[in-house]
Amino acid sequence: MKARVTVTLKNGVLDPQGKAIESALGTLGFDGVGSVRQGKVFDIELDHEDRAKAQTDLTAMCEQLLANTVIENYTIEIQ
Amino acid sequence: MKARVTVTLKNGVLDPQGKAIESALGTLGFDGVGSVRQGKVFDIELDHEDRAKAQTDLTAMCEQLLANTVIENYTIEIQ
């Protein structure tokens, strides 16, 4: 079974990388770009087909490791 | 208009981060994790509502800046 975890910065948390990309896009001549925020995705392969277990496990993985919940949110999609 | 660009490593390209996360998950006692690959997401706000222009612009942004097309693939979702 495959899953994708997406981790993004909470609103209000400074994102230096997003900001830098924003201004680089401006330099490259792209207009109309309002704001850019950068996050992470994790494509995780699980070697079982139990969706309920996957949901519980992935939530625990996010809470314990994949996201820093002080500054980040996460979403889980199981395919 | 909002868009999300997801950038992932091409198949076969070594992902040291994914590998380290994989073994950390093992250390934390999660079993059944086959493999982890890490990628990036960019949440981009565009200050217009022209979907066609957005698609063209975002593709160009990916090719020129957001993705390193030598080792990365990208996908674009416009909301």
Add this chain to the structure above:
Amino acid sequence: MSAPNETPITADLIQSHGLKPDEYQRILDLIGREPTLTELGIFSAMWNEHCSYKSSKKWLRTLPTKGPRVIQGPGENAGVVDIGDGDVVVFKMESHNHPSYIEPFQGAATGVGGILRDVFTMGARPIAAMNALRFGAPDHPKTRHLVSGVVAGVGGYGNSFGVPTVGGEVEFDARYNGNILVNAFAAGLAKADAIFLSEAKGVGLPVVYLGAKTGRDGVGGATMASAEFDESIEEKRPTVQVGDPFTEKCLLEACLELMQTGAVIAIQDMGAAGLTCSAVEMGAKGNLGIELNLDDVPVREDAMSAYEMMLSESQERMLMVLRPEKEDEASAIFRKWGLDFAIVGKTTDDLRFRVKIAGAEVADLPIKELGDEAPEYDRPHEPTAPIPALDAETVAPPHDFNEALLTLIGNANGASRRWVWEQYDTMIQGNTLVRPGGDAGVVRVEGHETKALAFSSDVTPRYVEANPYEGGKQAVAECWRNINATGAEPLAATDNLNFGNPEKPEIMGQLVGAIKGIGEACETLAFPIVSGNVSLYNETNGVAILPTPTIAGVGLLPDWNRMARIDAMADGDALFLVGD
């Protein structure tokens, strides 16, 4: 390329492996039959310019490589020089030019990784690094991207690994527009009686694989490094090698720990065409055969063929011959550092290089010939036509000296390089006495009250182009002076010879001229060359780079308290000009 081993060997296949028809004939003569695909791959890896030095060997042999302090000259992973009190300095410089042009961050990063491995493979802990970089014109559309990628890659790897970068060069010239140069230097400290070499000893001993898993990275890369670029290169990209400095740091600590246990008989890092070159070298040097069983190689991709495994350039890997009775001790160390390892073969007494996979033998070649009987060329070379000296009288003096001075120091090649070296960790290990920005970087020798080592890297390519012989001499002299200016005694040097296509007599002439000049200067200054690297075919659409023989040297300061430094000047000091 997942072709079966029985794939018929066609002229096209031979050519795509960078082998010339006469070279292929030599293979047929050597083994008396048509090679298998895996064997063809092995030959192409061993016999390409990058590994065999077939165009430069004849001339490299003329360089002075010996001296009272030289413990190991060229031929090993790095040179070794005595610095007294039982200590030695181990150093080398190597290029990663082509990969850095294709993927600047990873290309530069893996270049740094490769040279660090060369140094710690010999049992030395790396203590200093330098990087000599050459880019195209500042306003060329690719330059900005290449500069930022390369500098970030050099820093990204070295900073994480934990070695201070103490010097280097950055130069811009339109002649590097299509071929940038990334030359990385590393030096390490070891004890004279604890140097490790690649020569295997003993029959029937385990050949151990250690480090990262093998993927399809850079399959064909060694062949690419010896080919000219053209526009189609953008499509021909092989899978790029990605550096993993974290694994390299673990590999360093594991190797040094392992060496202390007495388990290591021979060790060789896997560089270009990793498994092939490392195994052949260990066997050929030790007059032993090697048998590899690829089923035991740790892999990270499915269905890898023998061909792919033998040519993979995956980084952060080592091959060694270990004492069997120390196996448990060794595996405890590898586990502690989280590294993959496996016994992948054994030494034999039949002087054959055998490769097996899934029960079948896919290669069976004479190991000595593979290593030692690579083609060697005496390529035609044409001396560079002399350029008359510019008559100073014909140059009008500047109308405004202040403005002229500003133009000089504001020029891309004259400006401060602080923006580069502030992205490198220059202080880690706590021994850096002089950071970049002076004549030479200086690092004190840990465990010794007053001793320090000075490092500098130099060459002025336009001098070399104007007159290869004089330019070669000048590069050595400048390096020697920079080291000497700190108060250090210059001990020995390493060279990285970056040139265009040696099949052109005028390019070969530059190479020959520069080597002669370097040789003469090194001889006169008693500054032997103890290691080095050659990078040829740096051409795009027939235009070669400026001839760039980078010289990096090491000097010894007996007492760093008496070192001269560039930033010690004070108001009112008198300035002297010495020399003519």
Add this chain to the structure above:
Amino acid sequence: MKAAVILLPGLNRDRDMIAALTKISGTAPQTIWQTETSIPSDIDLVVIPGGFSYGDYLRCGAIAARMPVMQAVIERAKAGTRIMGVCNGFQILLEMGLLPGALMRNAHLNFVCKEVELEVTNAGTAFSNRYEKGQVIRCPVAHHDGNYFADGETLARLEGEERVVFRYANGGNPNGSVNDIAGIVNEGGNVLGMMPHPENLIEPAHGGDHGRGIFESALDLALA
């Protein structure tokens, strides 16, 4: 006082830290590998040095913070033992939750290695009592992710409780840290996290010894 240094794969200023503690206190600190589950009871100062533990993969310090030895560090922190994290060590302490906030990528996105000036904004802590309040000291920095961030409320508390110990001085903020923050302590004052590297400025070979005071304070060394 007895010091211990925590060791993890990928750390690379561990040797610098061990050398500094040895030179300043006259005795080599004990070293504790990541898989240990307890810290000897006679240890009074636990130091987590700098580097790239686990390659800084995922987030700086994230994987290290979850290794077994860190549970023991948390227990000792609660019991009042002095804990000091430098650079990657600071990042690890944040990931462990022993200090508030986060260290983000430097504002200019590049790794930065240079000497900066630090203002000692609180000279009353266990780690800064050899300095005067307001004193400006030199100190090297070398990091890619040293851009301190905390939400408004947390910042207000840190400032209100005078828990900012070191601040980048004279406009020399090298990474974009909010309020120029370079180092902070926890509520109890026994846990310090700082980005700069005092261990690289302790002797003439380093070009000065402004970093010594931090170790002399933390080790309660008798004043010379």
